[in-house]
Amino acid sequence: MSRFDATENRINLTHQRFPGYPREPAMLVRLVKAISQHVHDTANLVLRQYGLNHTDYNVLMMLYGCQQEGMTVTQLRDAAAEKSANVTRVCNILCDRGWMARYADPQDRRRVLVSLTPEGEALVEQFLPSMSSLLNQYGAAFDARETVQLESLLKRLLGVAEQIEREL
Amino acid sequence: MSRFDATENRINLTHQRFPGYPREPAMLVRLVKAISQHVHDTANLVLRQYGLNHTDYNVLMMLYGCQQEGMTVTQLRDAAAEKSANVTRVCNILCDRGWMARYADPQDRRRVLVSLTPEGEALVEQFLPSMSSLLNQYGAAFDARETVQLESLLKRLLGVAEQIEREL
DNA sequence: TTGGAATAGTTCATTTGTGTACTATTTCAA
DNA sequence: TTGAAATAGTACACAAATGAACTATTCCAA
Numbered sequence: 025m026s027r028f029d030a031t032e033n034r035i036n037l038t039h040q041r042f043p044g045y046p047r048e049p050a051m052l053v054r055l056v057k058a059i060s061q062h063v064h065d066t067a068n069l070v071l072r073q074y075g076l077n078h079t080d081y082n083v084l085m086m087l088y089g090c091q092q093e094g095m096t097v098t099q100l101r102d103a104a105a106e107k108s109a110n111v112t113r114v115c116n117i118l119c120d121r122g123w124m125a126r127y128a129d130p131q132d133r134r135r136v137l138v139s140l141t142p143e144g145e146a147l148v149e150q151f152l153p154s155m156s157s158l159l160n161q162y163g164a165a166f167d168a169r170e171t172v173q174l175e176s177l178l179k180r181l182l183g184v185a186e187q188i189e190r191e192l
Numbered sequence: 193m194s195r196f197d198a199t200e201n202r203i204n205l206t207h208q209r210f211p212g213y214p215r216e217p218a219m220l221v222r223l224v225k226a227i228s229q230h231v232h233d234t235a236n237l238v239l240r241q242y243g244l245n246h247t248d249y250n251v252l253m254m255l256y257g258c259q260q261e262g263m264t265v266t267q268l269r270d271a272a273a274e275k276s277a278n279v280t281r282v283c284n285i286l287c288d289r290g291w292m293a294r295y296a297d298p299q300d301r302r303r304v305l306v307s308l309t310p311e312g313e314a315l316v317e318q319f320l321p322s323m324s325s326l327l328n329q330y331g332a333a334f335d336a337r338e339t340v341q342l343e344s345l346l347k348r349l350l351g352v353a354e355q356i357e358r359e360l
Numbered sequence: 361t362t363g364g365a366a367t368a369g370t371t372c373a374t375t376t377g378t379g380t381a382c383t384a385t386t387t388c389a390a
Numbered sequence: 391t392t393g394a395a396a397t398a399g400t401a402c403a404c405a406a407a408t409g410a411a412c413t414a415t416t417c418c419a420a
Binding site: 068096097098108109111112113116129132133134135136 | 400
């Protein structure tokens with residue numbers, strides 16, 4: 025019996041009081057927020073020993089995942105699901121600490137390319153074992169078929185969420 | 193082609209560079225975070241016209257969903273997926289504005305019970321139509337069977353996430 | 361009983377995140 | 391060409407969220 029059962033009851037009651045309030049999407053959205061928060065908190069706890077938080081981690085991992093070529097700040101913003109202003113702030117910190125570098129994009133001088141320094145890569149490879157084992161614990165909850173299903177349903181939900189926001 | 197495809201590529205590449213890094217759970221966690229962020233931003237945009245943000249909304253809705261009996265701050269913290277300190281802050285604001293009230297729990301004097309005022313209920317019923325229609329747009333992405341599936345998989349993931357955090 | 365451990369909630373300093381305005385650059389239609 | 395609109399990124403003031411310390415209360419084993 026998860027703590028979430030109480031939330032489910034409250035959603036059901038709200039639907040009774042106000043029938044236009046749709047139970048199922050309300051559940052989905054609450055579940056996603058709760059999961060996201062727990063993952064965030066847990067990652068923060070694990071990453072603290074490296075002097076990092078979950079946002080730093082998200083940024084560093086996306087940079088690690090694009091190897092030498094680097095990426096733009098806007099790509100980084102989308103990849104890390106942060107606002108531009110926050111990406112700037114986080115990049116300032118990570119650059120100050122010598123883990124990443126900024127350089128102008130010769131193709132388009134409005135753009136700023138960012139990438140990991142060798143020290144940044146070393147840092148990532150230092151925390152990757154603990155973070156991988158953490159991720160594996162989440163993965164262990166599902167068999168292969170369920171994983172595929174969940175991933176595909178979440179991709180659909182993300183697509184819709186992006187579209188709703190765009191059209192607003 | 194969602195913006196997320198680039199992220200998927202980076203995760204795949206990271207898995208190649210560092211095979212211990214598990215692709216699937218990394219995808220799930222990134223998807224959840226991205227959805228959560230889009231929902232948050234969209235809700236903030238809609239709620240702004242009522243002088244509210246998404247966190248305020250989450251708190252108000254949980255109070256609306258427990259009718260007169262009220263709930264404790266800790267229950268509210270779990271229901272809204274926030275930290276205690278943040279719940280205190282948000283409750284201060286909502287109390288100041290006359291939408292909710294605090295009172296001591298006679299059963300256990302450490303506890304503080306919170307509930308909506310009549311003005312708070314009126315406010316909720318004012319924004320519920322727009323928020324319900326927003327929720328319905330998310331729900332429209334899935335048929336009944338998919339909704340049940342997704343909800344059940346997310347509940348499982350939440351259970352695991354809660355457990356991992358507890359055991360850390 | 362009683363006193364140490366656990367729980368509930370708040371306070372406060374600090375960190376994290378956001379909206380908005382701004383500069384620089386590029387795009388593109390007239 | 392050119393100049394208005396769009397795009398990329400940053401600066402900054404402000405808002406939201408957090409960790410840690412603290413008070414008050416309750417629990418519970420000795």
